[in-house]
Amino acid sequence: MPLFGTDGVRGLANGPLTADLALTLAQATAVVLGQGRTAEARRAQGRRLTAVVARDPRISGQFLAAAVSAGLASSGVDVLDADVLPTPALAFLVADRGADFGVMVSASHNPAADNGIKIFSRGGVKLPDIVEQRIEAAMSAPKLQPTGGDVGRISRFADAEDRYVIHLLASLDQRLDGLTVVLDCANGAASGVSPETFRDAGANVIVVGADPDGLNINDGVGSTHLDALARAVLEHGADVGIAHDGDADRCLAVDAEGRAIDGDQIMAILAASMKRRGLLAHDTLVATVMSNLGLHRAMAAHGIHVEQTAVGDRYVLERMKEGGFSLGGEQSGHVIMSAHATTGDGLLTGLNLVAEMARQRTSLAELARIMTVYPQVLVNVTDVDRARVKEDAGVADAVAAASAELGDTGRVLLRPSGTEALVRVMVEAADEHTARAHADALAGVVRERLAL
Incomplete structure (x- = not known):
């Protein structure tokens, strides 16, 4: 390996x-x-x-x-x-x-x-x-x-932290005054710098998951566990919740009603805003193969082209550099704004998302209506030979059959994880029942054909 x-x-x-x-x-x-x-x-x-x-x-x-x-x-x-x-x-x-x-x-x-x-x-x-x-x-x-x-x-x-805060604030052309933001720092690397930056930008800040002890990073908090953030947003009557992961290269959000807003929705909001302000280079967004079908349809409706890459924000960045594009990212919340960053930046993303709320004087829920999220079911299949997933004829036949049945109302994606010993089976469809049925069936084929 x-x-x-x-x-x-x-x-x-x-x-x-x-x-x-x-x-x-x-x-x-x-x-x-x-x-x-x-x-x-x-x-x-x-x-x-x-x-x-x-x-x-x-x-x-x-x-x-x-x-x-x-x-x-x-x-x-x-x-x-x-x-x-x-x-x-x-x-x-x-x-x-x-x-x-x-x-x-x-x-x-x-x-x-x-x-x-x-x-x-x-x-x-x-x-x-x-x-x-x-x-x-x-x-x-x-x-x-x-x-x-x-x-x-x-x-x-x-002065490392001070330099970074100044850089983040310089990315904003809109202050956050009057907005109450709950920040979930995942008990991670942003626990000090994220609250400081949002306050400096004018927001009223409430913080959860910002007491790192070396052992509690990502433990029930952060972008992979949004329940604590949603509860805090509702408890405090906040306008928005922003969640980072342990090293803060991701940003996911929660609206005022406690509903999760994923990376695809965030990219859709930022792409439409940047196009409107003449900042979206070549009217193009770069996303990975894992992005929701709803993102593609929403961007098409706004005259924005979507370029696709393999999973990983470095592949997104490579395509952005090749094409001279200014916005790209992943459903997981890695968002790259190339005018200000060379990699996914959860603080930069969160600041600019909240700035768009302030700019339009509207709620995050209203902004998120830009796209319809298609049901997407992801099954992680363990104890299989992930190296053979793209070579096995039986798996390929099962994927082709499912794709043909879904037609243009959904899609299928199988890929070996780049960080864990498993194969990810992802199916999108017009309804969750259909997506689940196909995902479970394909996962069964993968287990049978690629078992270790």
Whole structure:
């Protein structure tokens, strides 16, 4: 199995993901990303490379981030330690400080026992597959071993959070005064910075899930558990609820009635707003194959083209860069606004969603009426050989039959997970009963044909 998945390296901390692996991965990263004209120019000037390192508040992040920093410094890279910050903050800071690369220690929405390592190249951009493959190969090759004064230094990035807050506020052309916002920070990396930023933007802020202890990240809170946020919105009579995940690269929302608003609906709202204001490049939205059929139909009604990519916000970003597009994202709440960010940013997304409410002086429920959400059933099939899902003829025949029966009233998607040992079966249809029946039947075929 490749070391890198859909979003970096991820696994059980101190299980597969050890301090030794983190150190070796950092050393290999220094070798691979230390190549190229910019790096050579720095060395010619007698300057060392620079990397920004940050983490979410998981307790394992302490030793893993320390191992990453040690691996980089031992390879002659100066480390700016930003401590606990969201993943999009790390990406922004790499670009803002002109660093050569950055490393984020986080397992995003996974449970506290897991952790992960995400690497960003110069400019704060996630790595393409080919570069990740080169880094993985370099883990078994000779490392850089400078001595004396050539080893790297590790220093505290003291104003990292302030720089990020200023950047977020600069993205807004509309204040949030008069709106009451409940923020669910998932007991994660945004627990400090998100409430501060929304208050600075003018909102009345109520906070839940903002007491991280290293073990409670994503535990019943955050974008994967919206019930606590919905209850808080109703209890306080708030206008809107915004939910982040553990590293705050996602944003989902809850309207004033406690109804969930997913990433597709958020993208539809932002796309229509940006088109109206002349900010939607080429009148195009980039979304993944998992986005709801309702998003495609809503965008067509507004004269907006939808480009599709594989699952993963880095694939969305790659297509955005190729086409010069300004908005893209995923149903899960990764939304990329390329004028302000190089990756999904849950704080940026939430701020701009609430700003649209203020701009139009209307409710989130009213804005969300832009699209009809088609029933979508997702079944995760475990204990199967996910590598064979695209090759098995029996599975292919079952998918073709279901697709033919649904016609243009639905669709079928099977894909191996990039982060977990399972196959995802997704079916959309005009009604939930039909979607469920097809999803369960296809899941049964996958279990039978691909059983380990």
